[in-house]
Amino acid sequence: MKKSEEKTSPYQNRIELLQGTLDMLILQTLQWGTQHGYGISQAIRTRSGEILQVETGSLYPALHRLERQGWVRSEWKLTESNQRAKYYRITPTGKKQLASDHGRWQQMVEAIGAIMGGQLEQGEP
Amino acid sequence: MIWWRIFARRRADLDEEIEAHLRMAVRDRVERGESREQARAAVAKEFGNVPLVKDVTRATWGWESLERMAQDLKYAFRRLIKSPGFTIAAVATLALGIGANTAIFELLDAVLLQSLPVKNPQQLAQVRVVDMDKARGGVFSGYPVVTNLIWEKMREDHQGFSAIAAWRDTQFSRDSGGDARFVNGLWVSGDFFKVLGVSAIQGRVFTADDDRRGCGLPGAVISYGFWQQEFGGAPALGRKLILNDKPVEVIGVTPASFFGVDVGHSFDVAVPVCSQPFLERRNLLDSSTKWWLSVIGRLDPAWSVQLVAAHLGTTSPGIFESTLRPEYPVESVRDYLAMKLTAEPSAAGVSMLRDTYSDPLKFLLGISALVLLITCANLASLMLARTSAREREMAVRLAIGSGRSRLIWQVLSESLMLSLAGASGGAVLARVLSRGLVTYLNAKDNPVALDFKLDWRLFAFLLAASAVACLLFGLAPALRASRTAPGAVMKSGGHGMTADRGRLGLRGVLVVSQMALSLVLLFSALLFTQSLRNLLTEDPGFHTDGVLIAGLDFTRLQIPPERRGAFQRELLDRMRAIPGVDSAADTNVVPLSGVGWGNTVWIDGHDSTQRENSNFSAVSQDYFKTLSIPILAGRDFNNRDTPQSPRVAIVNEALIKKLGLGPNPIGMRFRREATPSSPEEVNEIVGVVIDTKYRSIRRSAGADCLSRLVTGQGRGELNACPRPVEIADGCN
Numbered sequence A: 001m002k003k004s005e006e007k008t009s010p011y012q013n014r015i016e017l018l019q020g021t022l023d024m025l026i027l028q029t030l031q032w033g034t035q036h037g038y039g040i041s042q043a044i045r046t047r048s049g050e051i052l053q054v055e056t057g058s059l060y061p062a063l064h065r066l067e068r069q070g071w072v073r074s075e076w077k078l079t080e081s082n083q084r085a086k087y088y089r090i091t092p093t094g095k096k097q098l099a100s101d102h103g104r105w106q107q108m109v110e111a112i113g114a115i116m117g118g119q120l121e122q123g124e125p
Numbered sequence B: 001m002i003w004w005r006i007f008a009r010r011r012a013d014l015d016e017e018i019e020a021h022l023r024m025a026v027r028d029r030v031e032r033g034e035s036r037e038q039a040r041a042a043v044a045k046e047f048g049n050v051p052l053v054k055d056v057t058r059a060t061w062g063w064e065s066l067e068r069m070a071q072d073l074k075y076a077f078r079r080l081i082k083s084p085g086f087t088i089a090a091v092a093t094l095a096l097g098i099g100a101n102t103a104i105f106e107l108l109d110a111v112l113l114q115s116l117p118v119k120n121p122q123q124l125a126q127v128r129v130v131d132m133d134k135a136r137g138g139v140f141s142g143y144p145v146v147t148n149l150i151w152e153k154m155r156e157d158h159q160g161f162s163a164i165a166a167w168r169d170t171q172f173s174r175d176s177g178g179d180a181r182f183v184n185g186l187w188v189s190g191d192f193f194k195v196l197g198v199s200a201i202q203g204r205v206f207t208a209d210d211d212r213r214g215c216g217l218p219g220a221v222i223s224y225g226f227w228q229q230e231f232g233g234a235p236a237l238g239r240k241l242i243l244n245d246k247p248v249e250v251i252g253v254t255p256a257s258f259f260g261v262d263v264g265h266s267f268d269v270a271v272p273v274c275s276q277p278f279l280e281r282r283n284l285l286d287s288s289t290k291w292w293l294s295v296i297g298r299l300d301p302a303w304s305v306q307l308v309a310a311h312l313g314t315t316s317p318g319i320f321e322s323t324l325r326p327e328y329p330v331e332s333v334r335d336y337l338a339m340k341l342t343a344e345p346s347a348a349g350v351s352m353l354r355d356t357y358s359d360p361l362k363f364l365l366g367i368s369a370l371v372l373l374i375t376c377a378n379l380a381s382l383m384l385a386r387t388s389a390r391e392r393e394m395a396v397r398l399a400i401g402s403g404r405s406r407l408i409w410q411v412l413s414e415s416l417m418l419s420l421a422g423a424s425g426g427a428v429l430a431r432v433l434s435r436g437l438v439t440y441l442n443a444k445d446n447p448v449a450l451d452f453k454l455d456w457r458l459f460a461f462l463l464a465a466s467a468v469a470c471l472l473f474g475l476a477p478a479l480r481a482s483r484t485a486p487g488a489v490m491k492s493g494g495h496g497m498t499a500d501r502g503r504l505g506l507r508g509v510l511v512v513s514q515m516a517l518s519l520v521l522l523f524s525a526l527l528f529t530q531s532l533r534n535l536l537t538e539d540p541g542f543h544t545d546g547v548l549i550a551g552l553d554f555t556r557l558q559i560p561p562e563r564r565g566a567f568q569r570e571l572l573d574r575m576r577a578i579p580g581v582d583s584a585a586d587t588n589v590v591p592l593s594g595v596g597w598g599n600t601v602w603i604d605g606h607d608s609t610q611r612e613n614s615n616f617s618a619v620s621q622d623y624f625k626t627l628s629i630p631i632l633a634g635r636d637f638n639n640r641d642t643p644q645s646p647r648v649a650i651v652n653e654a655l656i657k658k659l660g661l662g663p664n665p666i667g668m669r670f671r672r673e674a675t676p677s678s679p680e681e682v683n684e685i686v687g688v689v690i691d692t693k694y695r696s697i698r699r700s701a702g703a704d705c706l707s708r709l710v711t712g713q714g715r716g717e718l719n720a721c722p723r724p725v726e727i728a729d730g731c732n
Helices: A022-031 A037-047 A056-069 A092-123 B002-031 B036-047 B050-059 B064-082 B084-113 B148-156 B192-196 B224-231 B273-279 B305-323 B330-337 B352-389 B391-399 B404-441 B456-483 B486-491 B504-537 B561-576 B653-659 B716-720
Strands: A072-078 A084-090 B124-129 B161-175 B180-188 B220-222 B240-243 B246-253 B269-272 B290-299 B341-345 B547-552 B581-587 B598-603 B612-615 B631-634 B648-652 B669-672 B681-689 B706-709 B725-731
Touching: A022 A037, A022 A056, A022 A072, A022 A084, A022 A092, A037 A056, A037 A084, A037 B002, A056 A072, A056 A084, A056 B002, A056 B050, A084 A092, A084 B002, B002 B036, B002 B050, B002 B064, B064 B084, B064 B404, B084 B352, B084 B404, B084 B456, B124 B305, B148 B161, B148 B273, B148 B290, B148 B305, B161 B192, B161 B273, B180 B273, B192 B290, B220 B224, B220 B240, B240 B269, B269 B273, B290 B305, B305 B330, B305 B341, B352 B404, B352 B504, B391 B404, B561 B581, B598 B653, B612 B653, B648 B653, B653 B681
Parallel strands: B180 B269, B220 B246, B648 B681
Antiparallel strands: A072 A084, B124 B290, B124 B341, B161 B180, B161 B240, B161 B290, B220 B269, B240 B246, B547 B725, B581 B725, B598 B612, B598 B669, B631 B681, B648 B706, B669 B681
16 A cells, blocks of 8 residues: 655644554445445545545556455446536455454454543553 | 356446346436436446456456456557568578578478387497498498398397397389389398387388298388378289289388388388299398498397497407408408407497488588577567657656556567567478478489478477577567657657667677678578588599480399390480480499599509509490590490400599509400409409599599499399489480
């Protein structure tokens, strides 16, 4: 995964994605239905409350990589506004991958939370 | 190129995908109330560098290196197109280098490397008489030969060989309705095709049953080439051929790949050995003095060639003893009984071409390899000069982050393209050159048919040659170019760094090696020219300019023996009457043709044990005049020399010395041993000529050359040889 090296984000209140989480987010987004690249980036933005933004320079390589790994599949379809767009759909193996990613993420959050929470407790009078 | 199309489609796909993304983003913003221009600018800013996004996306396909290679090749191609002078020079140099190499290799391959197109050729061995010089009588080929009697003995008992066969190439006159021509014939024993493992593609080949004494003419097996040429590939089985005025039925056709066992000469028609007396006037089957059959056998798996050779050595006395006939010259019987047979490997067939040309061909290949090396050095310095001119460009590329390997690959791809172009040019050139070489080897009556094929070996050779060339002249400049420190080049203010001391190293090495190689080449060329000059100026003792040789076969005219002399005399007289013909003569041995006739001679009155070998030619009046051979003493033959008059002979100086005849040999007599066709006879010397070359220009001048007259009386010898009588007439 390519990490964006841009230092100044156009939206100050947005944060960069944590490395390794983009694949999971894409797969999670596709759980809710087939979607094209633009749709995926919009979905991640709205769902995160306008906080997470996906760099296109990361999104498309990620999509193509996921497709190559067989976790998503793509086909050309028409949008509601009658435009041709490439739609991605999650595959059964993709779903398995998502489950394992999710599990690992959960562990990570708990572990980090435990450390950070412990520090906070210690610091309180 | 399928993958390339897939790749192009995927690229277009990606372009469209991103296009759609941008359109949708703009649309969303416009719907939210932004102006179209604002929306576009914002989207562009948000999306970032479009080509970069495409690049990194494509990188995930895993085709990056391929894509890069294609880019480099395209770039190299553009650069080469931009400097046509350099490109043409480089490609032409390379094409010449590779072309010459390949042409020689093709020839070498056809003559030396290719095995016979038969089954398991490495099991084949040929049988040879160890000391053939002692053999008396007629030797019909330059190849190892035995008499039919010896062959039949070997056929009876061929221990060590699982099967054994005999063959002889010959010529048949062939009547094809109107014009008579010669076809290349082959006498073969019944098992010939079985031994070689060649089966017919149509009809059948001979079996042992076809080859029995008194068989008449049971049929003919024709070659694929002859089938195509004569019958246009139409069904040939059962069709009649007229060979030497005898009709024969075609019973089979051999595969296209089979040319016989004599590399360089293909055959048209094969007939069984037993039909020889039927097709030719003279019966060779029961003679112990007609050496005409070559024997080839397939080794028994349990035996090696050495074992077979040793075995033949022990059985030889028996074989020779049982094949001796009373006709054999009495003086030579002891030599005959002492002769030995041996065996030698024959996997690649037998070939005069190979014997004659293998060393020159190897030498030529070495020379052209040197030329290729020089070619490479040349190209390397050309490339080097070119790369030097590009140093600034390289420096800039390095400065903005181009990888070293990428730069090397770019320069390499340029040389790769050059060598590919050179190799294809070379392939075309090689075809032309090898044809030319064969034409050079070709003689009219002796067409050289070589099996040139663009097989994998040749292709591998070509490819290897060009790959080596490519590496040699591409890598060095590429490495050098990438080693340049960008800053240094920039600072040098536009001047290349080639003048630098440190850089002289590579160029110096190139120049020195070029010089060294060129010197070697120059010396070899000088040596080569020297020996060529030697051969050209080698005095055969006669003048070949303006001499025309015609081979005639009188058999069809059915002239009775007593009329033949007169007929030949008349023929010569009519030839002399043709405007432009200075003189004409006939001989049964054309000098330097490889044909020879030898007998022993001794001084009349001396003991026959003091005899010497001598070459003989039966020639007519004017033979010496026609070939401009000076008569040193005495006279030429004339019309008063007839079969009834005492036998006369003209001898050369070497024979006089050999027999010790003294300063004035005219009028002296010598005896010639008895031969199967004539008794011992006395000859009177009537003339002396200078020494001339007899069988080959390479052998030392006929140390014992003697020309004996039969002055156009057409005695036995003239028509006796299976080859047509040769007539030499000088035209100016």
